[in-house]
Amino acid sequence: MTDSQEDNGATGQDQLLAGAADLNAAIERHALVLTESPDDTQRVVAAVNDLRASAIAYAALCADLAGWGNPFSDLENEPGPGEEEEESDDSSYSPVVHLEAHYRIRVNDVEAAERLMGERASEDLLGAPSDVVAQLFMRDGWDPYQYGDALQTEEVSWTCGPDSP
Structure with missing residues (x-):
């Protein structure tokens, strides 16, 4: 842990929790728009952009305050719920x-x-x-x-x- 991470203490925790709350709210707004008006391109795009911005901001907080990388990186290659990550020596994996x-x-x-x-x-x-x-x-x-x-x-x-x- 770096000195700046130790100095953040409760403030860092408060900021991470606030970032998580913002991200959660953006997810809920996105879901609401998709259920209420999935054909309203302007509203859907705005909700997607808001969600992306919140996720990026949260990832930055994770890096700045806790020293961890982006928790959303490479999501498409991660195992889903109940799936096990495949052990493979194949470095030529190509996503589909x-x-x-x-x-x-x-x-x-x-x-x-x-x-x-x-x-x-x-x-x-x-x-x-x-x-x-x-x-x-x-x-x-x-x-x-x-x-x-x-x-x-x-x-x-x-x-x-x-x-x-």
Whole structure:
């Protein structure tokens, strides 16, 4: 323990407890927003930013007042409740994430979209708009904004987080 940590005494404890209370309040506000209005992007983003700021402030208090590192670092790689941490000598561990994207696409011109596929167009395409969009998606990794007026992106949403078994 450093001299500054010893000098903090009760003051340090009070500050850590106050930081924990602030973090708890931010978690509760976040949960409340998600349950009351999960589609209100502005409120959700504000709650997320508030929660992140509170977590960062608490981590800084842990470091400054107690000499411990960030308790939230590397959370995605930590075992969950009831799970045991895997012992592994494998230093090449690669985290797995789950990315889910949703697009709502208006097909303004099916024939123009088919022409975008050029020679790679499948012989068995029936000309259904969903077939054409699926083929374009599989062909080039999907950037719907590159197709000009043939396709119009009406809505996009996505989530990304740790992969859960």
